[in-house]
Amino acid sequence: MVAYDTGPGAAAVTAESVRRTYHLAEPIHAVDGVSLSLGEGSFTAVMGPSGSGKSTLMNLVGCLDTPDEGRIEVDGRSVGELSDTERARLRGTEIGFVFQTFNLMPRLTAVENVRLPMVFHDGVDADRQERAQTLLERVGLGDRLEHEPSELSGGQRQRVALARALANEPTLVLADEPTGNLDTETEAEIMELLVELNEAGATILLVTHERAVAEYADHVVHLLDGKIEDLEHLSDARDVTAREQATEGAGNRRPTGEGEA
Amino acid sequence: MNLRESLRISWRSIRAHKLRSALTTLGVIIGIAAVITFMVLGGGFSEDIVGDIEAEQEPSMTVQTQTTPEDGFGVMLVETPIYTESDVDALEQREGVEYVAPQGSLDVVQTTADDEQLTGAVDAQATTADRFEHATFVDGEPFDGADEAVVNEQAGQAFEANLSAGDELELTFEDGETTTVTVAGVVESELGDQTPPQVFVPADEHYTTTVETPDGDEERAYPTLQIGAEGLDDVDPVQETAVDYLEDESHAAELKEDDDEIAVQTVEDAIEQFDDLVGQLTVFIGAVAGIALVVGSIGIANIMIVSVTERTREIGIMKAVGATKRDIMQLFLVESVVLGVIGAVVGVAAGLGFGYLGVWLLGWPMVYPLEWVAVAVAVGIGVGVVSGLYPAWRGARVDPIEALRHE
Ligand SMILES: Nc1ncnc2c1ncn2[C@@H]1O[C@H](COP(=O)(O)OP(=O)(O)OP(=O)(O)O)[C@@H](O)[C@H]1O
Ligand SMILES: [Mg+2]
Numbered sequence: 001m002v003a004y005d006t007g008p009g010a011a012a013v014t015a016e017s018v019r020r021t022y023h024l025a026e027p028i029h030a031v032d033g034v035s036l037s038l039g040e041g042s043f044t045a046v047m048g049p050s051g052s053g054k055s056t057l058m059n060l061v062g063c064l065d066t067p068d069e070g071r072i073e074v075d076g077r078s079v080g081e082l083s084d085t086e087r088a089r090l091r092g093t094e095i096g097f098v099f100q101t102f103n104l105m106p107r108l109t110a111v112e113n114v115r116l117p118m119v120f121h122d123g124v125d126a127d128r129q130e131r132a133q134t135l136l137e138r139v140g141l142g143d144r145l146e147h148e149p150s151e152l153s154g155g156q157r158q159r160v161a162l163a164r165a166l167a168n169e170p171t172l173v174l175a176d177e178p179t180g181n182l183d184t185e186t187e188a189e190i191m192e193l194l195v196e197l198n199e200a201g202a203t204i205l206l207v208t209h210e211r212a213v214a215e216y217a218d219h220v221v222h223l224l225d226g227k228i229e230d231l232e233h234l235s236d237a238r239d240v241t242a243r244e245q246a247t248e249g250a251g252n253r254r255p256t257g258e259g260e261a
Numbered sequence: 262m263n264l265r266e267s268l269r270i271s272w273r274s275i276r277a278h279k280l281r282s283a284l285t286t287l288g289v290i291i292g293i294a295a296v297i298t299f300m301v302l303g304g305g306f307s308e309d310i311v312g313d314i315e316a317e318q319e320p321s322m323t324v325q326t327q328t329t330p331e332d333g334f335g336v337m338l339v340e341t342p343i344y345t346e347s348d349v350d351a352l353e354q355r356e357g358v359e360y361v362a363p364q365g366s367l368d369v370v371q372t373t374a375d376d377e378q379l380t381g382a383v384d385a386q387a388t389t390a391d392r393f394e395h396a397t398f399v400d401g402e403p404f405d406g407a408d409e410a411v412v413n414e415q416a417g418q419a420f421e422a423n424l425s426a427g428d429e430l431e432l433t434f435e436d437g438e439t440t441t442v443t444v445a446g447v448v449e450s451e452l453g454d455q456t457p458p459q460v461f462v463p464a465d466e467h468y469t470t471t472v473e474t475p476d477g478d479e480e481r482a483y484p485t486l487q488i489g490a491e492g493l494d495d496v497d498p499v500q501e502t503a504v505d506y507l508e509d510e511s512h513a514a515e516l517k518e519d520d521d522e523i524a525v526q527t528v529e530d531a532i533e534q535f536d537d538l539v540g541q542l543t544v545f546i547g548a549v550a551g552i553a554l555v556v557g558s559i560g561i562a563n564i565m566i567v568s569v570t571e572r573t574r575e576i577g578i579m580k581a582v583g584a585t586k587r588d589i590m591q592l593f594l595v596e597s598v599v600l601g602v603i604g605a606v607v608g609v610a611a612g613l614g615f616g617y618l619g620v621w622l623l624g625w626p627m628v629y630p631l632e633w634v635a636v637a638v639a640v641g642i643g644v645g646v647v648s649g650l651y652p653a654w655r656g657a658r659v660d661p662i663e664a665l666r667h668e
Contacts, residue, residue, distance in 0.1 A: 064581055064661050085585045092583015103578045103665060107277050108270075117582040119266045164582065 011073070012172055012203040013038040013061050018070035020056050020226075030056040032226035033070070038205060039239025040171075043198045045214035046207045048223030054207045055100055055176055057223070061205060062097045062174045063087045074172065092121045096165030100176040100207070102157045104149040110136055110160045111145040117167040135163040140189065154181040162190060166197070173197060176207045191216045262588045264595070271596035274572070282600060285564040288557025289604025289644055290611060293637045295550035297612025297630065298619065303543030304628030305620035311532050319395040320359075320493045322500055322527045324486035324507065328520055335538045340366070342470050342482035343516035344507075351511070352488060355502045357495035360391035363483035365468055371433035372460065375422045383416050383458045385432060387468035392461065393448060394489050401426030401446030407466035410442040416458035417447045430460065440467075475515045482516070488525070500525050547633075557604065558644040565597050565652035569659075576656055577664025586657040593656050597649025598642055605641025609634050 013036070020031040030053045038044055046054050059065040060072055063079050072079045075094050079087065091097070096117075104113050114132035136145055139159035149157050158181050165173060175194065179187040195216055198204050206217060214220050218235040221228055221242065231242040275282045326339040342365055352361045369385035371378055393403040393411060404411050410430060417424040424430070428444045442462060450456035464483075472482040490499040507513055507523045517523065526534065569576070576589055613629070620627050 059662060062581075064665075085587070088580060088583055088585040088588075091581060097581060099581070099665070101665075103574075103581065105575055105578055107273055116579065119270075120262050120579065120583040120585070120588050122263065168583070 010040050010076075011037045012040045012042070012075065013205070014071075014073040015061070016071045018057075018060060018067045018072055020053075020060060020065065021068045029226045031060065031067075034226070034228055035070075035243035036221065036228065037241045038203055039237075040203055041198065041201050042219065042237065042239045043195070043204045043217045044206070044219040044221060044240050045217035046205065046221045046223060047209065047211075047214055048229075052223040053226040054223055056226075058097075058174050058176050058205065058207060061172075062095055063090050064097075088120075092117055093168055094171050096168070096170035096173045098158070098161045098165045098173075098175040098178045100180070102149070102161040104157055104160055104164070106149055109146045109148055110141060110152065110163075113149070113160055114164045114167055117164060121168050132163075132167065135166055136160070138166075138193065139163045140186070155183070155186060158182065159186075159190065162193070170202065172203045172205070174205050177209065178206065179208065179210070179213055187213065262584070262591060264591075267588075267591050267595045268599070270592055271599055274568075275596060275599060278568075281564060282603075285561050286557075286600050286604035286607065288560035289554065289601060289641060290557075290608040292550060292552075292554030292557045293605050293608025293641065294611035294615060295553055296547045297609055297633060297637060298615040299543055299546045299550055300630035300633045301613065301616025301628055302619050302623075302625075303539055303546070304630055305616070305623070305625035307536055307539040308628050309625040311536060319528065320490040320496050321395050322488050322490075322496065322503070322525055323531070324488060324503065324523065324525050326484065326513075326517055326521045327524045328518070328522065335541070336534070339518070339521050340484045341517070341521075342472060342484045343513040344484070344486050345472065345474055345480040345482045345512040345516075347474065347480060348507070348511045348513055349483075349486065352486070352503060352506060355499070355506065357491050357499045357502070359489040359491045360389075360394060362389045362392035362394075362487040362489070363464060363468075364388040364392065364485040364487060365464070365470055365483040367432075367462070367467060368435040369432045369460075370435050372416075373431040373433070374420045374424060374428060377420055377422065379419060382419055383460055386459055386461050387464040388461050388487075389464055391489065392487055393446075397449040398446045399449055401444065404445040404461070404463055407463060408440075408442050409445040409463070411446050411448050411461040412444055413448050413450045413456060413459045413461075415450060415456055416460050419458045432460070432462075472516060474512050480512075482512075496527060500527070554640060554644065558601075558648040560648075561597055561600055561604075561644065562648035562652060565593060565649055566655065568596075569593065569652045569656040572656075573659055573664045573667040576659045577661045577667065580659070580661040581665060589657040589659070590653045593653035594646065594649045597652070598645035601641040601643070601645025601648070602638070603641075604644070605638045608641070609637050612637075 015034050015036045018031055018034045019029055022028045022030055034057065046057065048054055060067055061074065063074060066080045074090060077090070082090065105116065108116065111132045114135050115128050118128045118131070133145060136142060139162055141156060141159055144152060144156060152160065158178060162178055173194070179190055182190060191213060194204055194206065208214050215234060218233070218237045219240040220232040220234065222230040222232065228242050324344065326341060326343060327336040328339050330337050344363060349361045349363050352358060365387050367385040367387055371380050372383040390403040390405065399414060412424055422428070424444050424447065426444055426446055429441060430444055431439055431441045433439045468481060470482060471479045474480050488499060488503055490496045503525045507525065513523060579589065617627055
């Protein structure tokens with residue numbers, strides 16, 4: 001078990017006893033007291049059964065949602081205390097989000113979808129188009145620039161979503177099952193791309209159901225019922241830490257440090 | 262986000278819903294087209310009448326009685342004969358006055374020339390030869406004697422024979438009596454093409470309307486006088502003296518109804534008054550048409566609200582990739598302003614088109630109401646902003662997580 005501390009380098013994301021509760025007939029704690037620190041430039045996978053709170057956690061880290069309890073810091077700023085506009089800026093400039101459901105704009109072409117984050121982030125006007133094209137070429141969609149999402153396959157949409165996430169050169173990339181609809185070959189290409197980004201300095205948090213995909217990461221967070229069940233280190237990097245909840249049986253299923261780096 | 266990008270995205274969504282966008286702008290188009298059409302018609306009407314009137318200044322003025330109708334606006338002519346022979350004589354004595362020509366209509370129901378009978382078409386007026394002092398004759402000269410008459414060009418052309426000096430004309434009165442006169446001259450109408458066909462005969466022999474004066478005598482009285490000044494420089498002082506006399510000392514002052522007003526107008530005064538009236542009327546009708554604009558902007562607002570709800574998910578996506586509330590506001594506002602401007606431009610084009618068709622059918626000159634075109638475009642933008650504000654605000658408030666869940 002790793003004790004909670006801020007880790008060796010500066011942390012890109014810090015969560016402290018974060019809880020997100022949905023009030024239905026009875027309250028559902030989708031994320032239930034998660035404490036986690038992701039060092040800058042770390043590569044972490046999140047695994048867990050369906051409904052364990054993976055997407056909810058991603059939304060919180062991605063500044064789309066705010067915790068009901070506890071505190072999340074992204075880029076040194078406490079997300080819950082930011083204004084709507086500041087959160088929007090943070091999403092636009094520091095974070096690249098690949099959604100489980102892609103969330104592409106239906107009436108915009110692939111290249112326009114990739115341009116979108118640049119449109120809301122007033123950068124240089126001229127290279128937007130060029131940069132969007134380059135990104136699409138990088139995910140292997142150079143020949144689908146002018147296609148609307150409805151004219152693309154599921155895997156192609158997913159790759160457009162990934163290209164869009166990279167539009168503003170984010171320092172934090174959040175990917176919710178980015179390879180869910182891909183064949184092994186394309187999956188490998190996409191994962192290589194994420195590894196490349198990570199090596200270039202981006203912090204990456206990735207949700208996956210597949211062990212093989214998780215093994216591209218240096219750390220694996222196992223979620224169960226909104227709690228961190230286990231934190232697994234696949235490499236020597238020790239820049240990701242978690243504080244375990246005192247839950248019975250936690251951590252027994254997967255011994256730490258089992259995987260190869 | 263810069264404006265060009267929001268225009269691009271807004272234009273996308275307008276084009277994606279062509280039919281809906283077209284129907285949305287229809288209200289604005291109809292409103293603005295109606296306003297512009299009325300402005301063109303009003304301008305054309307005014308131009309047609311006033312444009313014909315010879316700008317040539319004449320040292321003469323007309324005395325008439327006017328009243329303001331109880332419901333409605335503008336002025337109405339009152340045809341009551343209140344200007345007595347004594348008033349005419351008194352005015353003639355005033356300094357600078359060259360002549361005073363009374364004028365009153367005769368109840369002529371039919372005019373016949375060369376076996377061609379015109380019923381009710383020609384208006385017969387009794388007056389004196391002085392009335393033609395400043396008139397231009399296209400043929401002949403003023404009447405001189407009981408059995409002579411002057412016709413205006415319109416009356417001359419009303420007959421197939423096209424009357425000219427020397428022709429015979431038979432007038433049939435309401436009581437069945439007839440009298441035959443010889444056309445002494447054909448006169449040009451100073452009020453242009455709109456003047457009705459008229460025949461003038463000497464008042465001394467033909468005019469019989471009398472009233473009881475305040476002094477208790479029976480005197481002939483007329484509903485209209487024409488006063489001629491000695492020269493152009495005398496027009497203003499004569500106008501002043503005439504007003505003073507008529508309002509304070511004349512029989513007319515006592516004979517007129519309390520609400521009636523005695524108006525002494527030169528041709529220019531009359532044009533000015535007429536222009537004013539047409540202007541007021543046009544603006545009034547324009548304002549009614551403006552109601553269509555209000556309905557139009559409600560239409561835009563309504564569609565925009567629907568559109569915000571429909572695009573909740575898209576708003577969520579945009580927010581997720583970094584759009585701020587302001588960006589979303591801007592997108593929806595730009596969209597509604599674009600709709601408003603399209604409505605205004607199409608409306609102006611349609612309005613000018615309908616107006617053009619209208620004046621062409623009516624034979625009036627085309628007038629381009631430029632200031633109203635500017636107003637229309639401004640209103641289009643205004644309608645866009647006003648009707649887009651609330652929907653845009655609603656769009657901006659959408660919570661990204663909720664929105665992304667929206668299907
Ligand atoms: N808006 C919501 N209202 C109510 N409950 C919600 C809401 N969003 C998520 N939940 C609940 O929170 C829990 C966690 O959901 P989440 O989407 O984070 O799961 P997940 O781990 O991403 O699952 P999957 O692998 O299927 O994507 C679920 O039980 C879900 O029912
Ligand atoms: Mg999920």
